[in-house]
Every structure is written in C-alpha cells, then in structure tokens.
Amino acid sequence: MEQWIQLTIDGITLGGVYAVIALGYTLVYGVLRMINFAHGELFMMGAFGGFYTLDAFENHTNMNDSLPSLTIAVAIFAGMATSVVLAVIMERLAYRPLRHAPRLAPLISAIGVSILLRNFMLRWTNARRQVFPQVFPRGSIEIGDINVTYIRIFLVALSVLFMLLLYIFIQRTKTGTAMRAVAEDRDTAALMGIDVDRTIVLTFVSGAALAGAAGVCYAMYTTNAAAGMGFLPGIKAFTAAVLGGIGSVPGAMFGGYFLGLSESYSTKLIGAQYKDVVAFVLLVLVLIFRPWGFFGKREDRRA
Amino acid sequence: MARQRRRLPRSLTAEPVRERVDRFRATTAGVQFFRFGPYALLPLLGAAAAMSPALLSTRLTFLLILVAAYMMMRVVDNIYGVVVLAIALALLPTAMDGFERNIMFNVALYTLLGIGLNVVVGYAGLLDLGYVAFFAAGAYLYALVVAPDAGSSEWAQNWELGITFWPVLPLALVVAALIGVALGVPVLRLRGDYLAIVTLGFGEIIRIMANNEDYYTSGPRGLFLLPKPPFFGRELDTAQELYFVVLVVAFVAVFAAERIRDSRVGRAWEAIREDEDVASSMGIDTTIYKLLAFAIGAAIGGVGGVIVAAKQGSVFPTDFNLDVSINVLALVIIGGMGNVRGILLGALLVVGLPDVLRDFNLDLGFVTFQNVGADYRLVIFGAALVAVMVLRPEGLLPSRRRAAEFREAELLEQEYAT
C-alpha cells in the first residue's frame, strides 16, 4: 500500500514538470496554432542558464553555502531569463516570418531550431554532462516506508505555484485576457485594438519563463544538465498537452499529471520498458472517446 | 501523261539552314526542343565534369548543386527533362566513389519514403509523425523471414519459408498496408495536431515493442546476417546496385501515386484535405479514403524497409527512431509537398547535406576552422532547415497548385493584414 503512495508521489513530481512544460506548448498553440517543437530545448537552455549561474556562485563566492535560498532563486531567474531571451529570438527569426505560411512550415522550422540548439549545446559542453553544485539541502521526510526528498517537495510546490500564477495571469490580467482573445480570434482581437504581435511575443515569453524555471528545478533535482535533456520531456509534455486538449490551460495541467502518474504506475505494473507504450495507448483511448482531448474545445477543421 | 515534277528531297534544296531551323521551330516538337534542350545539357555537363580529376574534392557537392539547379528550373515537367534526369540519375553513381554512392543510396531511399509519406500528408492532408513504423515493419518482416538461424530470433528460427528478397517485396506491401489500416482505424476521428501526436506514439510503440519482445524480434541484439537480393546468379551487394533497385521501385511508386492522385480517390483526398466536414457532407466516405491513404503510404514505406534491411544486412530497433520520421517529414515539406521532384530535392538536402558536410572546412583566408563539418554538421543542418522554411515556406519546388494556393492565401492575408 505504501508503495502505491510512494509511486503516486513520484508520479506527481514528474507530472508537475510535464505539466509546466505542457503549459508552454498549449499557450503557444492557442495563439499561433503551431506546435513549438523547440520548446523542450527552452527547458534545456533554462537549465544551463541556472547551471552557469550556480557554477559562478560556487567558484567565485561561497554564497552557495551561506545563502543557498538566494543563490537558488537567482539561478531560477537566470534560467527563466535565458529561456525568455531565446524564445524572443526564436519567435522573431524562425516563427514570425511564417505566420501566414501553410501550417507545416513553422513545424519544420521549429524542428530545425530544436536540432540546432541541441547540437550546439552538445558541442559547447563537449558532450559531457554538467554536474550541478550541491546547493539544495539534502535530506528527506520519512513516513514509514515512504521517502520524500526535500527537493522533490520543492519541485512539486514550485510547479503548482507556477501553474497558479499562470492561471491568475491569464484570467485576471489585461495581458492574459489579450492572450485569450488572440487565441480565440486573432482578427477580431486586432480590431479591438490589441497589439497582436506584442501579445504573441508575450505568450512565448510566458511559456518560455515557465519552461526555463522548470528546467532549472528539474536539473537541480536530477543534479545534472545535459544537451539532450529537453528532447524526451518535450515530447512527453506535448503528449500531455494533447491529452488534456491542446489550447486549454487546465487541460495541459491535467495532462501533465495524468501522464506522470501513468508512467509511475505502469512502471510498477508492467515494467519501465513499456511505460511509454502504456502512455500512448491511454492517449489513443482518450482521444477515441474525446477527440479534442479532455478539456479541449471542438475546433474547426483548420486545426 | 503529265508527270508531276518530282520534288527534290528537302535536304537537297538550296534552302538555307536558317529557314529550315525556323520551320522546325514552328512545330510543337521544335518549340519544346528549343525551350528545354539547352537545359538538358546541364546534368550531362555535370556528369562529364564529375569524371574529370580536377573537380575531385568538391565533386559531390558540385553534382548535387547541378542536379538541384536543374530541377529548380522546372524543365523537368517536360518529357525531355524527365528522360534526361533519368539518365543523369542512372549514370551518377558510375562517376562516384563508394562514399558518394552510399549517400546516393540513402537519398534514393528517402525519396521513396518521401513519396509514401507524401501520399498521407501531401495528398490526403493527414499529418503523420510516425511514418517510421511502416518502414520498421517492412525491415523486420524481411529480417524475420530470411535471417539464418545464427542471426535470427528464437521465434523466427522455428519456421523456414525459403524465400528470398524479391517475393518479400509484395509480401511487405500487403503486410505494411494492413498495418497502415490497423493504425488508421483508431485515429479516424482525429484532426491535425492530435493525429500528429498519436502517429508519433505509434512510431515509438513499434520501436519499443521491437526492442523488448526478444522472443519474436531478438530485441536490442538485433537480427543480422541477412542475405542480399539474388540476381541471375549473382547477388546485388553494392550500394550502386541497390540504388538502382530503389530508384526503379521509387518510380513505380511515383507512377502509382500520381495515377491515384489524378483519379477519383485523389480528388476525394483533396476534398478531405481542404475541409473534411464539407467533404463528408458531399457524400464522400472519409473513412475509406483515409484508410486508403494510410494503406498506400504504409505499403511504400514497408517496401523501403525491406530494401534497407537487405542493404544493411541487419536490423536493430535503434535504426527506427523518431528521427527517421522527422527527417522524412522535413524532406517532404522542404522539397515542396505534392511534388515528386521536390521530394527528390528535399532528400538531397536532408539526407545528403549532413554527409556531404563531413569534410567541410571553413577557410576564410585569415582563419581556418578545421573539422567544421565533422563537429558542427548537425548544427548547420538545423540552421539550414530554419533558413529554407523562412525564406521559402511553400517548399523549394512546390507543385504549381500549391504555389498558387499559397500565394492566394498570402494575398488574402495581406488584404486583411493587421
């Protein structure tokens, strides 16, 4: 029984990461109807931004020991900043020129960006994994057989916090409303006086900030960062976003946790080698009964 | 009786050459000859240049550029252009060394795969990110059927079919088509990006199952010692010979695909691609046509898999990962959808470019970057993908139809520009 609780906690931790990345996918899809294949790489670059920051702290100061919460906070912001800057550049160079192009063109462009970033970082790090300095306090809470490390709690809490912040941002602020408007109907939003270009850039920025923060936290959790670390989570998060209904923010959150839990349980029940198969089979089943994902809206055929 | 004054044969009249040429020019054949003839020399010139030792170090790059330029001139739409292209493609390997022939084999193979994917994505408008599943099916089929016991899996060792390469081709066609239908049935209701992720999932499922079902597929250990195709007492074992096999199969596939596209089925596909709901309300049975698209695309992919398995002599699950699906999709889109020549061009770029860049050294005069190719070729490749898409989003050689559609859409957008 306790093992199942442990597995559930495992699933929620991982699911939180997937959910945060999926939010980025879903936001961009909502306003641009485009799958940003390079989103996983934003996650990865954020992790590296955080790594170099912590590394600098480690080598030049001793703040990692004396003020770990400060250095971690700075690292997270650095990661977010890295991802945001990169996302803005990406949007400008690789996506904006393709806004009116056939749907598949930005997809290939995104794939190109993903390949470029991944291989560039591979060269940059000379294919070695970068090990994070140990900043986050080690240790765990133990209740019976259940063991939860502190950083895992931190990760879960941060994911939930970011999701809540994003939700509030989208629902309550003017910019968020603008994003929703542009996602609903771009031309009408323009007629209403919304600066569509700026809104789109801000959407990218929000998604990227989330991914970057998630990247730093995940890298601290796994204690290292590597050039290829964003590829698989990117695809999984895309799956999660689709499962929840792409374009829907609560859908992305739901999808992320659903996927995380399914991976966790199926590892125990069937074996880790098949967990991806299970995930995709579940996806197909969900989509058979609800072809727009769990929380998705009935889209018109342009999708 | 009055004898008609026999006209002298034309060649003996004193008509100046120039007038005769003008008269020829006025005929249909003449128009075509003069319009396209000079361009027909281009690849032949290239082939001749290829054999000259002076161009050795940049030979392949040079040839690829020539063929690409040739195709971009749209002269290939004409029968002469086609014939000349065929001759050029056939002769190309004889002017190349082993490395370049290997590249050409891969280019030809991915062209074949691109033709298959084009049926699914280009004609029917179904975004398929898991095309590698059919490719894997064909390859594993061949491997399981022909591998000798030493290189086979436990399950496959139990039966002996005693057939070789050629009968496996039609078998793979059928089996892959069935798999295509099987994969198509659950996704019938899905649109666009939902379809994309599910098909991606299928590709991964096939790979994972191949990797884990050791009893059936020998898992990560792979299947090896696969025999080469027999040919009148010999075996086809060089890249060049198998390249011909691929090309012949590819052209048959193109023929079939284009004929189908120009038939009722193709028109149904086009209707579905444009607007599925309207199509079904017009009485088109979308189910049948979508499944047909999957089946045909899968069949072509399966045949490609058989050929690759024969050439490589082994199959491993890692050969069938997501990158293959993505590469095929990229080449179809970069080349320009709905257009076979575009697919060939796309294959040249997506498959040929990374390998051609192996040797690439950047010499700027004041500083030389060694091994740029070896270390950075994938970075360059990614950048090239982005560049091509940004500069020419409809693809490098879109069919006239697509180009028109695209320009029309662009004009509309500009009219309502925000």
Place this chain on the structure above:
Amino acid sequence: MQLGKKWQWPLMAVALAGLALVAMACGDDDDDGGDATPAATSEGTAATGGGDTITIKAGEAIKIGISTTLTTDNAELGIPIRDAALLAIKEYGDIEGFTIEADPQDDQCSGPGSESAAEKLISDGVVAVVGPMCSGGAVAALDNYGAQNVLVISASTTNGSVVQQGATNFARTAWNDDTQGAEMAKYVFNTLSLTKVLTVNDQSTYGKGLMDVFKAAFTELGGTVSSEQAVTVGEQDFSAVVTTITGDDPEIVVFGGFIAEGAALVRQLKDAGYSGAFMGADGIADQDFIDQAGGAAEGAYVSRGPQPESSSYEDFLAKYQAEYGADAGTQFTEHSYDAMTIVLNAIKQVAKVDADGNLTINRADLIAAAKGTTLENGASGTVQFLEDGDRDISAGAVNRIDQVTDGVLTQVR
C-alpha cells in the same frame, strides 16, 4: 513526343531498369573505390578478399581512420576513444619515413551512420580503421569494410553478435560481454555470496545483452534474479523504478548501461533509502560516474576488463592526462589506444618501400599481421586475438572488480 504526361514515370522506370542492367553488367569490374584520390589508390576486386594492395605515394601520409561517435548522446564516450587513438598516433612517430595521419569520422552509434563513416573512410583511402564504436553499427558496417578488405579493430563493440558475422578482417580489443556477464555473476554469487539479485538495463544492445548473459549465468550458479527492470536512455527521473526496487528489496542491484543512467539510478536509490549493494560494468567505469552520483556511488562495485600486470596501464593514464588534461575515463580509451598501437605495429611490419619510394601495403598481410599480434604491455594488458577476432581472455586474468572507495575506483579483485 505526344505521350501523355502520366507515362513519363513508367518510362523512366523502364529506362532506368535497362540502364541498370547495362551498368551492372559492365559496372561491376569498376570497383567501388574507383577514382584516384590524392593520397592513396586502392585497386582490387570487390568480390574476393585477398591480394589487395594499397599504395601510398612518396610524400603522402599514411591515413588511419577512426570511426567513433561524435555527435549523439554517446559522444561522451566516443570523443575520448578518438582522443586516445590520436594520442597513440602522436607517440608513434612515423613509419619508414611516412607520417601518419588520422581521419576521424562520426558514426553516430547507428547502422546507417557507421556505414556512411565506413564508406567515407574507404574513399579517403585509409589503410586501416579503429572503430566502429557501437555493436549495432559494427554489424552493419563490417560488410562495407569487408568488401575492400580493410583492417578493422574495434575498441568498444562488446556484443557477441559482432564476431558472429564471420568477418575475417575484424578484431576487437574490447572484451566480450558474454565473458563479462558470466564473470560478474560468479563474483556476485561466489565472492559476495549474494543470492537475490535484481537487474536493471538501459534497453540498449550493450546493456540488455550484458544483463541477459548475467541472468543466465547467475541462475545457472543457483542464484535468483528476482526481477528485471529497465530505464530509458535520455531520461533522468527513475523514481518509479527505484520505488519498485525498494519494494522488492534485493540484496544487490546489477546494472547494465552507461554513466548517465547509472549515476542517476544509484543516486536515486540512495536517496530512497536503499541499503543493498550496487554493481555496474565497464559502461560506468569512469570517474564521471562517481562525480555525477554525488556521494551515492560509494561502495558500488564496477566490473572491468582484466588488470594488466605491468605498469603500462598507469603509464597510459598519465600520458592521457598530460595530453588532454582530463581523466581517461572508461576502459574504451585504453582499448582504443591499444587498437591503434596494434594497427601501427602491423603496418610497420608489413609495409614495404618500393623502388620509387612509395609505400605498399598488402591488405591481406596486414590483417594477418594484426590478428596474429601479441601486444605485450598494452594499456589494457596483453592483447591477443582469437580466430573470430574476439579478444583472447586466456591471455589475461578474470575481469577486474573495482569498488568505489572514498570517491575513487579502487581495485578489489
């Protein structure tokens, strides 16, 4: 021509088929290595293997190819392999006045990549090749090398299937997984006296293959493998697997895979409170494994190839460190160094300078010389090859077992 447009493609197909027949009929006398390349010419028939000769003109360099992974995730392991081979070349000097040049190519640890690298090296006119890096790639590429009878010595392909290809031009300085797995089983059962084992593999040819061998050997000895778990290369969060393992509570977890996954696994096991032992193989025999695992790797066992009797191993480590400023890492580097040394020795043995000052090397002789070599004091010990190209284990002791003590790998057997 007034034929409809639709007939152009079948016309092309027929034309091509015809041309193909013609080309194949005469084209086969034309070997694949075709034209003259600046450095070397290779003549010979593609059909039979013997009697090829490669000539290096006076003033040109002897080219040796290195086929390893430079651009995918496994580049972590592939780059040091290249570097070790380069070091061997640098130290060797020249042969008969001809300088030696390396030609490193990326084989992407895959079948198609290795074939492409092979064809590139062949057309570059290499005399021999150190590589490919991965077993799957080697199985695919051996046909290509064999057609030109190029000597191939691999430092890192460990799967049994590679030597089952029947390739006569191939040898490897790497240890066969069949041996390693059996030795690991014996150590766990006999020396550590543990009978309940749980295996984890990374679903690769290497990892899964090794664990399969281990399981078979261990069960035969009388132990039990309580379950077989798997992790995915590229992932880092193995919490569910770890939870399953702790639920199972084995005495030791045996891992087949590489550094990244191994380090993550052992660290997460420790964090989850697992108190049993951990054992890995040559894929994690690297200081990076210890670094990435934090302190969690302490006490882990690592199986590697046999220990050389002489100090040649330490010498190699020192030289590598001096040249590249980094730790030599996994065993594959010393295997690569030895492979290159054997290649160079064989060339020296077989090469002849002719009247014009050109160097001629008979390929068949080269292969025979290399495969018949006994390399004493190699970086990985004494190297000898069996008939099928596999490394002869009788020349060395049973495999070495290290344990992580105080953050470094220390030999315990």
